[in-house]
Amino acid sequence: MKSILVSGAFGxxxxxxxxxxxxxxxxxxxxxxxxxxxxxxxxxxxxxxDVRDFKFIEGLVRKYNVGTIYHLAxxxxxxxxxxxxxxWDINVNGLINILNLSxxxxxxxxxxxxxxxxxxxxxxxxVPQHTIMEPxxxxxVSKVTGELLCQYYxxxxxxxxxxxxxxxxxxxxxxxxxxxxxxxIHIFYGLIKxxxxxxxxxxxxxxxxxxxxxxIRGTIELMExxxxxxxxxxxxxxxxxxFTPAELVAEIKKLSPNFRILYKPDHRxxxxxxxxxxxxDSKARKDxxxxxxxxxxxxxxxxxxxxxxxxxxxxxxxx
Ligand code: SER
Numbered sequence: 001m002k003s004i005l006v007s008g009a010f011g012x013x014x015x016x017x018x019x020x021x022x023x024x025x026x027x028x029x030x031x032x033x034x035x036x037x038x039x040x041x042x043x044x045x046x047x048x049x050d051v052r053d054f055k056f057i058e059g060l061v062r063k064y065n066v067g068t069i070y071h072l073a074x075x076x077x078x079x080x081x082x083x084x085x086x087x088w089d090i091n092v093n094g095l096i097n098i099l100n101l102s103x104x105x106x107x108x109x110x111x112x113x114x115x116x117x118x119x120x121x122x123x124x125x126x127v128p129q130h131t132i133m134e135p136x137x138x139x140x141v142s143k144v145t146g147e148l149l150c151q152y153y154x155x156x157x158x159x160x161x162x163x164x165x166x167x168x169x170x171x172x173x174x175x176x177x178x179x180x181x182x183x184x185i186h187i188f189y190g191l192i193k194x195x196x197x198x199x200x201x202x203x204x205x206x207x208x209x210x211x212x213x214x215x216i217r218g219t220i221e222l223m224e225x226x227x228x229x230x231x232x233x234x235x236x237x238x239x240x241x242x243f244t245p246a247e248l249v250a251e252i253k254k255l256s257p258n259f260r261i262l263y264k265p266d267h268r269x270x271x272x273x274x275x276x277x278x279x280x281d282s283k284a285r286k287d288x289x290x291x292x293x294x295x296x297x298x299x300x301x302x303x304x305x306x307x308x309x310x311x312x313x314x315x316x317x318x319x
Pocket of ligand 1 (some may be wrong): 016182
């Protein structure tokens with residue numbers, strides 16, 4: 001088979017997607033690409049390089065006979081606000097490189113969009129697939145731009161590119177990134193380390209979220225769906241669970257009744273407020289059969305156990 005290249009391979013999504021792809025398609029068929037961060041215990045093929053370097057990525061495509069790219073490399077919302085030029089360069093110019101290569105070498109592409117593509121003028125509840133998109137962050141601007149590029153390359157050059165507007169994704173294998181929804185992962189580190197957490201969002205800041213296993217499965221299902229089923233070439237709305245920090249804390253208190261939460265909203269609250277609370281994902285459900293499995297209680301339990309085990313292993317290795 002042709003091989004699968006994953007950029008951003010050790011990021012929040014990549015760390016879990018690579019392992020699933022290896023299980024499904026064989027360890028020899030998955031190439032993990034990362035700009036700087038490496039995991040010493042990683043088992044598989046790894047390459048170090050930058051998605052902005054067209055020649056380098058083209059070299060990988062030829063060397064490994066790449067047929068599919070999961071192009072995950074990118075900066076998240078909070079990180080992007082710190083370095084808007086860099087965010088644009090990586091998020092948009094990196095994608096253009098991948099799309100141009102895909103056009104030339106007939107590669108199938110997955111690229112993650114986000115709920116950050118929505119903005120203050122988007123309806124807050126049950127956001128339809130097609131709606132107003134006027135994001136306020138550079139991250140959101142890069143996502144709307146990217147979606148339109150994907151659609152353009154599909155219409156103009158027949159590139160088979162597919163995308164999902166990811167909600168906040170919560171997993172424990174990678175350390176949480178510099179995003180807004182990531183409080184929902186950081187909170188578990190606070191829980192395990194000191195049974196408390198200082199939250200940078202208000203207690204009622206409701207956001208669309210998803211447990212990572214659902215996101216990984218959904219992503220692979222989208223990529224495996226027959227092209228005839230794909231009617232959206234911008235980014236599919238995808239929903240699972242929407243919750244507020246207060247609702248997550250209520251779940252956490254079932255596991256640890258003395259857990260303490262302190263709310264100190266900062267600039268990230270404004271970003272959260274510009275995003276919707278709930279998403280209408282009926283198109284993904286109808287087109288390619290999307291369905292989530294994890295609810296808030298299940299997600300809370302697995303994140304608790306996962307972070308606890310991870311921190312225990314880290315502590316043991318440092319001893
Ligand atoms: N988790 C992302 C962020 O907060 C949303 O795409 O930046």
